[in-house]
Amino acid sequence: xxxxxxxxxxxxxxxxxxxxxxxxxxxxxxxxxxxxxxxxxxxxxxxxxxxxxxxxxxxxxxxxxxxxxxxxxxxxxxxxxxxxxxxxxxxxxxxxxxxxxxxxxxxxxxxxxxxxxxxxxxxxxxxxxxxxxxxxxxxxxxxxxxxxxxxxxxxxxxxxxxxxxxxxxxxxxxxxxxxxxxxxxxxxxxxx
Numbered sequence: 001x002x003x004x005x006x007x008x009x010x011x012x013x014x015x016x017x018x019x020x021x022x023x024x025x026x027x028x029x030x031x032x033x034x035x036x037x038x039x040x041x042x043x044x045x046x047x048x049x050x051x052x053x054x055x056x057x058x059x060x061x062x063x064x065x066x067x068x069x070x071x072x073x074x075x076x077x078x079x080x081x082x083x084x085x086x087x088x089x090x091x092x093x094x095x096x097x098x099x100x101x102x103x104x105x106x107x108x109x110x111x112x113x114x115x116x117x118x119x120x121x122x123x124x125x126x127x128x129x130x131x132x133x134x135x136x137x138x139x140x141x142x143x144x145x146x147x148x149x150x151x152x153x154x155x156x157x158x159x160x161x162x163x164x165x166x167x168x169x170x171x172x173x174x175x176x177x178x179x180x181x182x183x184x185x186x187x188x189x190x191x192x
Contacts, residue, residue, distance in 0.1 A: 009160040013087055016154045016161065018098025023155065028100050028108075031119065031152040039145055043130055046138070058186055059133050063126070066178045070125040070171045071118055078170075079113040086114035088157050097157040110158035117159045120150040120167030121174070128175035146171075 018024070029035055043063065048056040087093050088109035100108040123146035131139045150168060153159040 005162070009162045010087070010093070012161045013154060013157075014093075014096055016151075017087075017157050018155060021098070024100065027152040027155040030149060031156060036123070036145075036149065039126075039142070043126070046130075046134055058182075062133065062178060062182045063129055065182070066125050066129040066175045067122060069178065070121040070174050073174070074116050074118040074121040074167060074170065078116050079111070079118075082115045083113055084115035084160075084163070085112065086110050086158050086163075087160055099157045108156065108158070114159050114163045115166065116170055117150060117153055117163040117167035119153050120146070120159075120164045121171035123149045123171070124168040125171030125175045128172040129179060132175065132179040 044060070047059045047063070051059065086109065087097055088099055089112055102108070124143075127139070127142035127146045130142055146168070150164045154161055154164060
């Protein structure tokens with residue numbers, strides 16, 4: 001069963017990786033942390049717009065706890081715990097993947113392990129917690145943003161689709177858990 005799932009994951013990866021080639025620079029740009037800065041600034045603006053400073057600050061604590069939690073757990077617990085090689089480190093896929101090469105000739109492979117994708121966990125966690133704190137009106141586009149950022153990881157050959165899917169589920173689930181926990185002690189955070 002595991003072998004079948006791995007084969008499907010590899011087949012889907014090879015189909016999605018690097019196609020169409022014209023998007024290579026956009027994918028590389030979109031995967032960079034600084035590219036998401038406008039999203040983070042928009043979230044901060046929306047959190048404080050129409051809220052008291054106290055409520056805004058409490059909501060920011062919830063967002064930061066969600067982001068820190070998804071990042072730490074995906075990077076420090078899941079990746080070393082599962083030890084699933086990234087496709088870019090899988091010798092069986094050598095010569096089959098299209099990997100990003102910088103103008104200096106350096107090939108980007110990411111870290112050694114890739115399950116779950118931290119990009120997916122962080123972006124989907126942020127999309128979920130923002131929607132929970134602000135309501136769905138005006139925040140739906142964040143799911144599209146999270147999907148695009150996550151797609152770049154497959155396109156660049158550093159994550160399997162399964163890494164992305166489970167990272168997205170983990171991020172959204174962690175956001176819901178964080179929101180539920182904080183809401184139990186601070187009911188004011190759920191007021192848009």
